[in-house]
């Protein structure tokens with residue numbers, strides 16, 4: 115149930131029974147040779163849409179641009195600054211509040227620390243609206259995955275193989291390890307941090323079902 119598909123009178127009717135909404139957040143950033151720039155948003159939207167089917171809670175339009183400093187410089191990565199992101203999310207939350215929503219569940223597909231902090235801070239101290247981050251990055255997937263979730267990795271590639279197989283060019287996937295230059299993350303050639311060649315549709319299904327199961331408990 116996508117907010118954009120309804121008329122204002124239908125939303126008015128919805129708000130008589132429910133006042134919650136999901137707010138998906140993506141990123142526009144490189145995900146190696148094998149995944150599209152849309153990967154984070156695709157996953158966030160799929161999570162929100164599935165939770166919406168289960169709960170009847172509406173999904174707000176996705177916010178695509180995020181803060182993705184560690185993949186900066188690859189053509190196609192388009193980020194906004196922390197402050198711009200925070201201000202923009204703050205504005206959207208105020209808009210949702212003015213519209214009559216009282217609870218906003220933020221679901222981000224992108225998990226850099228600064229990006230997540232900006233989302234959380236944007237939702238702090240807004241009177242009359244409860245903002246909750248549904249964080250799936252801290253769920254334990256160690257029994258499903260052979261390698262740690264990083265970026266364009268086994269986890270993300272598996273999720274995409276399950277959710278949007280037509281968007282994955284698995285034959286182009288390469289594995290690259292995380293490395294540092296001083297305290298700065300060193301860029302990899304492909305943009306991958308992790309082991310996408312270990313990805314599979316079956317793992318993606320298990321990951322997705324666990325994400326949905328764990329987030330449902332938080333609603």
Ligand SMILES: [Zn+2]
Nearest residue numbers: 153154266270
């Ligand atoms: Zn990602």
